[in-house]
């Protein structure tokens with residue numbers, strides 16, 4: 001049971017499909033972890049175009 005990151009939105013999930021993009025383009029080769037609690041007021045969420053709270057990878061290969 002390893003976590004994977006969506007190669008499109010960088011959302012980290014344990015599912016076989018990204019719950020946000022509905023894509024199965026997930027990678028277990030990611031680095032960095034960003035936890036967004038308040039996307040409205042988070043500078044890094046703006047930079048990464050994150051609109052929902054959750055766990056995100058900084059880089060997905």
Ligand SMILES: [Zn+2]
Nearest residue numbers: 006009018021
């Ligand atoms: Zn996604």
